[in-house]
Amino acid sequence: MIRKCEVCGRDFAARRSTARYCSPTCRSRAHRGYPCPPSKAPATPAPGALMTTDEVVGVVERAHESAADLSRASLLTPSPLCLSLAAAASKIEDALRSEGL
Numbered sequence: 354m355i356r357k358c359e360v361c362g363r364d365f366a367a368r369r370s371t372a373r374y375c376s377p378t379c380r381s382r383a384h385r386g387y388p389c390p391p392s393k394a395p396a397t398p399a400p401g402a403l404m405t406t407d408e409v410v411g412v413v414e415r416a417h418e419s420a421a422d423l424s425r426a427s428l429l430t431p432s433p434l435c436l437s438l439a440a441a442a443s444k445i446e447d448a449l450r451s452e453g454l
Contacts, residue, residue: 359383413454420445 356367358375360383365375374380382388404412423442427435 413449416445416449416454420449 354367354370355364356372357364358379359373360379361375363375365372374383420442423438423445427438427442
C-alpha cells in the first residue's frame with residue numbers, strides 16, 4: 354500500500370494500514386513538533402535557454418534506458434510491484450513513440 358508521509362510528503366510503501374510516516378526521522382519530528390525542512394526545488398532554467406541537439410539526444414537516450422530498466426525490473430519483482438513497473442515502462446515507451454522518438 355502506497356501512502357504519503359504526513360511530515361515530509363514523500364510517497365512510501367506502508368507495511369501497516371495505520372502507517373503515517375515514511376521513516377523514524379519523520380515519526381520523531383512529528384512527535385516532537387519539529388517542522389520538516391523544506392525540500393530543495395529543482396533549478397529552473399533561465400527563460401529563453403535552449404537545449405543543444407546533443408543535450409536533447411542525451412535526454413531521449415536516458416528515457417529509453419529508464420523504460421528498459423523498468424521493464425527488466427518488472428521481471429524480477431513480486432506481482433503487485435511488477436504490474437506497476439510494467440505499466441510505467443509502457444507509458445514511457447508510448448510517450449516516446451507518440452513523439453516519434
